[in-house]
Each structure stands twice: as C-alpha cells, then as structure tokens.
Amino acid sequence: MAETHSTLVEHSPDLQHHFDDMGQQFDAATLGMWAFLLTEIMFFGGMFGAYTVYRGMYPEAFASTSKLLNTWLGAVNTAVLICSSLTMAMAVRAAQMGQKKLLIWMLVFTMIFGAAFLGVKAYEYHDKWVEHLIPGLGFEYKDTQYFHQAQILFLLYFAMTGFHALHMVIGFGILSTLLVMAIRNRFSPEWYTPVEISGLYWHFVDIVWIFLFPLLYLIGLHQH
C-alpha cells in the first residue's frame, strides 16, 4: 500500500455510519416502527378475535351490556383521542419545519388530551367497580339469564380497554421524553425521527380505540 486515500464526507452529526444518507436512515426507522406496529396489531388482534367469537356465540348477552357502559363518556373520550391525534400530527409537522415553540406546545396539548382520556377512563372503571361489574369479583347482573355470558364481555372490556390504557400511559411517558428532548434542542428539520415514530405509535393507539368504541359501547344501543 503506497498511499491511502481517505475522503472526509461532510454529513449530519445525526447520521449513523451504517446508513448512506439521512433519507435512508429515516425510511429505515419508519419501516422498523411499522414492523413493531404490525406486532401490536396481532397483539390486540388476539383480543379482537376473542371478542368476535364470543359475540357470535352470545349476541343477546353482549348487546345487553351496552346500556351499562356510558355511551356519552365513550363518545367524548373518542373525540378527546382524535384531538390528541391532531395535535400529535401538528407536533410532527412543527418538528419538520423546525418550529421549536410550536413543537413543545403541541406535545404538551397531546399530553393533556392523553391525560384527560385516562382520567375519564379511570372514572368509568370506578363506576364499574361501584356497580359490581368487575367479572369474578362480586359480579352482579340484573338480567340474571346473562350472568355468566355478560362476565365474558366485561372481561374482554377490561382486558381490551386496560391494555389500551396501558399503551396510553406508555405513550404519555414517550411524549414526556420527547418534550425534554425538544426543550434541549435535540430536534432539527434534518433529524426528528423520534417525533415521527412516536407519532406513529400514538396514532396507532388512537386507531385501536376507534374500533373499541363501537364494539364495546354501541353494539346493543338499538335494542332498547
């Protein structure tokens, strides 16, 4: 080796060496996040599958539980989550444009909406506790013929909304991290990948609720 040539290529400090350029790095991160979200679809999918099977078996019993869920609170919570998705999308847009102040405000609003959702959910859970609708724990049901079958619905209700709420809590933690990073000027229009993929996660959790709301709260409303 007579001489070695080394060329120094100017690149963003946020570009990791195993990627060709920022665009490739961004696409890889997005694709990786979607791969994770597909596993999340299958995770919730198992519970949606169980719901489908048992609803097919006991349609009357499942429909009879709808009047015990608070439609109004469910609808309001759906709207709250939709608002949080809007502010999250606006947060990603602010990050793309390098608008730090707007990004911080949009993250804060998203967290407020997320917390409001969890607050309403906690209130609903408390109602169910007071009304003896926790399956297994002193469960009481006015339509005694559906005593056993209605417990399956409430088990699915608590499992599905519980895991959804857990995802919201985790999302709240992720948003707190983003907020700290944003305040510390960690993001730029060249690199805002955490904001982008956290946005994907947040919207996914919103989509889960978009299906939970009609399946749990609305199925039996037309029968009384």
Add this chain to the structure above:
Amino acid sequence: MTHHISPVRDYVLVWLALVVLTFLTTYVAFFDMGQFNIVVAITIAVVKMSLVIWIFMGVRYTSRLTKLFVVAGFFWFLILIVMTGQDYVSRNWLARGHMW
C-alpha cells in the same frame, strides 16, 4: 433530506371528518337496522382508521415498502379473524355429532 410537509388544512380537515364520523356512528347506533348496525359501525371505523393511517400517519408519502408492510399487517389480521370465524361457525356443520 427533504420531507413532504402536509399543509395544516389537511390535518384539520381529517380531524373534522373524524369528529363528524364519531358523532355519526354514535347517532346511527340508536336506530335498529338489525344485522346492519354492526356493518355500519365497522364501516365507519374502517373509514376513520384509513384517514388516520393515510394522512395523520403520513403513509401517503412513505416508501412503497412501508405501504406494503401496512397492507400486509392488516391482511394478516383479516386472516386471524376470518380463519377463526370460519372454524367456530362451521363446527357443527358435520352431521357426526361431537368429535371431541
């Protein structure tokens, strides 16, 4: 690196559509349409989901590979639901009584 930056109008319109559809799905749930209640509810939910994926999650502007992933994921979910469903629905179709 340049990203497509959607206008604020797109996001606000999607938000408005989602709020209207939430109101609509709640409103129609009080009318008795028999089997069609669940069809309408799921259809509205799928429309809402599509809006969130396409605009809010920005899949519209992602690579074709990412789009393929998204479609594959929901197709796989449909396999889960359809195969499980056809199993439970058809269990008593054979006139041999219980096989277990």
